[in-house]
Amino acid sequence: MKIKINDEFVIELFGRKKVFKLKGVPFFEFEFLPKRPCISFIILAAKDFSSKKIKDIISVIESLKQKYILDIVIVVSNEKDLDELQRVFPKSFYKVNISDALENPVFSSVKCGIRAVSPYSIGAVLIFANRPSLTPDVLEKLIYAIQKGNLISIPKKDNKRTHPIAFSSLLFNVIKNLRKEKGIPYILRKYRENISYVEI
Template sequence: MIGTAILLAAGQSKRMQLLTHKGLLYWEGKTLFEHQLQMLLHSVLSDIIVILGHEAELLVNMANKYPVKTIYNENFKKGKCSSIICGLQAADKDSEMILVTSVDQPVDSSIINQLVLSMKDTDQLIAIPINKGKRGHPILFSRKIFSDLLLINEKTQGLRNIIRKYKNQIIEVPIDSTLIELNINTPEDYQNAVKRNATEEKLNNH
């Protein structure tokens, strides 16, 4: 099955107050950027696209080590929607599904695979992970709504608008992991995410 994953790594990360790119933060012994790439490549999705923008030069050499398409979004300052559209335009024409994830939202290949399986089994248009009643990320979209995805913009809240439009054609996929909730926007978020991930790993190993 051909599916596309779009990894967004073009943002400016202003809230992190970092001296370097958010993708260079450490996660499970490697950079967050490489962690994300490896997890996507270990998933059932075969077409991996990386969108770079802000400080792209810090990540491009790492991206080049992997069998992924790397695209520079010249309009990255206009917001996330411009990066998603860049990824959609580069997606394999035969992709049945499109996953959108961000460099600051740690993923796991098993979660991605569960989303793909659920979408195939139910034929719904959007698959969203859910943990203890709370929706998270990444989100998987069917090729059938590709034309809608290409029209997203910041004014209409991007992907949220798509989720509202197709609210009756969403499959919520139960995931027993708090990873789906992690969003690393501030230094505090990063510290909390590392702690939470370590705690979850200990529990899973017992």
């Protein structure tokens, strides 16, 4: 649907996406958030950026979109990385944030990503872009753990903790307000009784 304001200014609606055009050239667009529970995926790429790895990760996440409402956030370290993602995903809508404290890139990126998740998110899966490849079945097990109400869910393989980690939305404010010197290890210690392990 097109809404013509005048001869130069047009608003185009495509499903949940709204595009503003001036003289036929898009200058701003956004996508309406679904008012239904969704699962957030925060891809942490501020420390080791690779558009190829991010593309591979998103491909795995997107394979689940027929079953779940997905909320994808990518955290990078600079404008150059952001521009690269716009080139790689010219027609896709993903939230890309620039981490604001690179002296502590990991936890700063986590906080940056949590701030950007959908208000309808029931939990977030933290994915480090430099870790080994993901599989849809691992993500589905973590999603199921979030839906069950588990506060923290960690995959286990051969009796060892592995990647990625999932957090319930009940911990979002805790993470956002935590001092950088404490980080994820502090949360895992504090809530160790609330950790559930997912066998993979």
